[in-house]
Amino acid sequence: MTDSQPSRRARIVVHGATGRMGQAIIRSILGSSRSELACALVRPTSDHVDEPISDEFGMRAPDVDFVSALDPDVVADVLVDFSGVQAFDSALAMAHEHRLAFVSGTTGLSDDQHAALEHAAKTIPVLWASNFSLGVAMLERLARRTAAALADWDCDIVEMHHRRKRDAPSGTALTLGHAVAEGHGVALDDHARYIRHGQTGERPPGEIGFAAVRAGDVVGEHTVIFATDGERLELVHRATSRDIFARGALAAAIWIVGRDPGLYTFDQVLAPKD
Ligand SMILES: NC(=O)c1ccc[n+]([C@@H]2O[C@H](COP(=O)([O-])OP(=O)(O)OC[C@H]3O[C@@H](n4cnc5c(N)ncnc54)[C@H](OP(=O)(O)O)[C@@H]3O)[C@@H](O)[C@H]2O)c1
Numbered sequence: 001m002t003d004s005q006p007s008r009r010a011r012i013v014v015h016g017a018t019g020r021m022g023q024a025i026i027r028s029i030l031g032s033s034r035s036e037l038a039c040a041l042v043r044p045t046s047d048h049v050d051e052p053i054s055d056e057f058g059m060r061a062p063d064v065d066f067v068s069a070l071d072p073d074v075v076a077d078v079l080v081d082f083s084g085v086q087a088f089d090s091a092l093a094m095a096h097e098h099r100l101a102f103v104s105g106t107t108g109l110s111d112d113q114h115a116a117l118e119h120a121a122k123t124i125p126v127l128w129a130s131n132f133s134l135g136v137a138m139l140e141r142l143a144r145r146t147a148a149a150l151a152d153w154d155c156d157i158v159e160m161h162h163r164r165k166r167d168a169p170s171g172t173a174l175t176l177g178h179a180v181a182e183g184h185g186v187a188l189d190d191h192a193r194y195i196r197h198g199q200t201g202e203r204p205p206g207e208i209g210f211a212a213v214r215a216g217d218v219v220g221e222h223t224v225i226f227a228t229d230g231e232r233l234e235l236v237h238r239a240t241s242r243d244i245f246a247r248g249a250l251a252a253a254i255w256i257v258g259r260d261p262g263l264y265t266f267d268q269v270l271a272p273k274d
Pocket of ligand 1: 022
């Protein structure tokens, strides 16, 4: 990670604060000397509204309550959103209205929601990533390079996640698909195959296939398979803890504070490319 940001702590609003990722991010914030929790946002109908966060995170947690709206008096630098597609719009609107930087890892966004990120980036710094893991960022680079070098090999992407995941293929699988397509010098939309069922016919050259497995409590596995006659290369990433995403999202939140409005990528937070 780069270390180019101001010395004072980043004051962070967490949206989706009682979710699996929201909790992991709050734990990361509380464990970091470079950040502090400014506000913990939950859905308006949540049972946790007005509850002190110390009820969830222990007595050493700061004096912050779970709330459903951002108080204008809250002093903050950045809003970090890990919620869902229905809640995403209001998270972005809050960041925009309060002129906070916006970091989001919510996946399954529509084209309109991606367009809204671009629009907001004219006024505030914005960083959305389908995956905040360092290992996946490296996998993306390797997939792009391998696809370029082995352009005539077949390539499929297989992902596996826990049973509660709501979107498929995963945002990370799509990001990897775009990397492979870039390596091939084509657009993913023209070559993606999301479903195979029944009489599929032979695989056309250049197809980029996706398969999604949903089972148990799997945090996240992604395999990019390159195959030709007689040999197969598999690039695999296995996440075993949500904390890796929380650490990456916190690093992105600290990194983005004080930056100019614009649309940033997680790759820019990481060390320079080889
Ligand atoms: N980019 C990455 O690296 C990465 C990694 C992991 C997950 N994700 C994505 O992050 C998102 C969240 O994942 P998760 O596993 O944490 O899901 P989760 O456990 O279901 O958490 C989602 C949270 O959002 C809250 N929420 C729903 N509506 C809200 C609203 N209107 N205002 C405020 N909060 C609201 C939910 O509250 P209730 O509990 O009250 O419904 C819940 O606490 C998903 O899109 C997932 O795919 C991304």
